[in-house]
Amino acid sequence: MTDVVSDTKAQEVTVDEVVDDALIQQLMARAKDGGMKLAGEGGLLQQLTKKLLESALEGEITDHLGHENGERAEDGRRENYRNGHRAKTVTTDIGTVEIEVPRDRAGTFEPMMVKKRQKRLAGVDEMVLSLSAKGLTHGEISAHLAEVYGANVSKQTISTITDSVVAGMTEWQNRPLDAGPVYPVVFIDCVNVKIREGQVANRPVYMAVAVTAEGHRDILGLWVGDGGEGAKYWLQVLTEIKNRGAADVLMLVCDGLTGLPDAVNTVWPATIVQTCVVHLLRNSFKYCGRQDWEKIARGLKPVYTAPTEEAALERFMEFAEAWGKKYPAIVRLWESSWSEFVPFLRFDVEIRRIVCTTNAIESINARIRKAVRARGHFPTEQAALKCVYLAVMSLDPTGTGRRRWAIRWKPALQAFDITFDGRLSAARR
Numbered sequence: 001m002t003d004v005v006s007d008t009k010a011q012e013v014t015v016d017e018v019v020d021d022a023l024i025q026q027l028m029a030r031a032k033d034g035g036m037k038l039a040g041e042g043g044l045l046q047q048l049t050k051k052l053l054e055s056a057l058e059g060e061i062t063d064h065l066g067h068e069n070g071e072r073a074e075d076g077r078r079e080n081y082r083n084g085h086r087a088k089t090v091t092t093d094i095g096t097v098e099i100e101v102p103r104d105r106a107g108t109f110e111p112m113m114v115k116k117r118q119k120r121l122a123g124v125d126e127m128v129l130s131l132s133a134k135g136l137t138h139g140e141i142s143a144h145l146a147e148v149y150g151a152n153v154s155k156q157t158i159s160t161i162t163d164s165v166v167a168g169m170t171e172w173q174n175r176p177l178d179a180g181p182v183y184p185v186v187f188i189d190c191v192n193v194k195i196r197e198g199q200v201a202n203r204p205v206y207m208a209v210a211v212t213a214e215g216h217r218d219i220l221g222l223w224v225g226d227g228g229e230g231a232k233y234w235l236q237v238l239t240e241i242k243n244r245g246a247a248d249v250l251m252l253v254c255d256g257l258t259g260l261p262d263a264v265n266t267v268w269p270a271t272i273v274q275t276c277v278v279h280l281l282r283n284s285f286k287y288c289g290r291q292d293w294e295k296i297a298r299g300l301k302p303v304y305t306a307p308t309e310e311a312a313l314e315r316f317m318e319f320a321e322a323w324g325k326k327y328p329a330i331v332r333l334w335e336s337s338w339s340e341f342v343p344f345l346r347f348d349v350e351i352r353r354i355v356c357t358t359n360a361i362e363s364i365n366a367r368i369r370k371a372v373r374a375r376g377h378f379p380t381e382q383a384a385l386k387c388v389y390l391a392v393m394s395l396d397p398t399g400t401g402r403r404r405w406a407i408r409w410k411p412a413l414q415a416f417d418i419t420f421d422g423r424l425s426a427a428r429r
Helices: 002-011 021-033 044-065 122-133 138-149 155-163 166-173 231-243 260-267 277-285 290-304 309-323 328-341 349-355 359-375 381-393 400-419 423-428
Strands: 082-092 095-104 182-197 199-211 217-224 248-254 272-275
Touching: 044 082, 044 095, 122 138, 122 155, 122 381, 138 155, 155 381, 166 381, 182 359, 182 381, 182 400, 182 423, 199 231, 199 359, 199 381, 217 231, 217 381, 231 260, 248 260, 248 423, 260 272, 272 277, 272 328, 277 290, 277 328, 290 309, 290 328, 309 328, 349 400, 359 381, 400 423
Parallel strands: 182 248, 248 272
Antiparallel strands: 082 095, 182 199, 199 217
């Protein structure tokens, strides 16, 4: 076994070993002298791609037939042999390439490099998905590929490519949550999308984002609602999350979603529900004139920065006395949200800083909103969900955000473990 592994490693080569720098320079010099451009239609890259694909296909048919082109059999007969070529156009990430695909007389040759009926190489699909995740419409993607790469990819083809992610989206949505049985915090927020089913209407796409015990962000899933969700709906969503592996959640932060607190306490009885303070402030501004926004914000700040719940209640009574007559709706909003607003006031400043807002998912929402706005509206719920999923999958490809999150959350995680009587550390043992 050791000899086999050694032989395999000995046969491994790198690109630098295969492609000589001097040869590359020679090719580029000859192309320049001959007036050939590097990229674009008829360029050096396109011609090299053509040569590489055709050489690979010739190697494949040689392996399939078991003899080189022109070799004769000892008895002068062969059961199968080469039978010319057929022209084929493939779209690559450097443009459209015309290639000659070899054929065999028996018709049994199945090429692997460029399969039968395959019109695009993998790089094109990846590019389409990347552009779609950035919010470009199908028409814009088609125009971009034609302008930059000279590749003619129809809007219907682009739709087919993006549809290929549906299976992956379903698998991702149902995946086991292996980050640990206890999440310190789960944030739930939504982005509204326009869906054209009969008539165009706003529909919320809810997203649950958890912070793991190691301080990493984990997007748990996406769910489409109709705007009238209640306890039954949220019970189904949270039960799904629990069944996938989230045995316990210390705190759940949300924006006053109807029925959610009751569902949380049913699924995770010891979980504390916290209303997002920033959303509470934004909702307050809906009930007052713009000229008073700054004054209202200044009047409410002593409430959510109070050292204790008792002090917060005193500051709120002062606010209600000052603004209750002019803006009674703001007072009623805070009174109805009070039980979900005050929990974080009992905790350490490190926990307060983290859980009093849903800023943890605002960067995700910003990316999603950009993609959604570019589309305008969607024909179906599935199309909207696919767009949001692609935007989520395109987040933080370098992983630098994960490192920043871990550093930011380290003090808060220590405070969580102390405040919640070791439930977090017990789960990690």
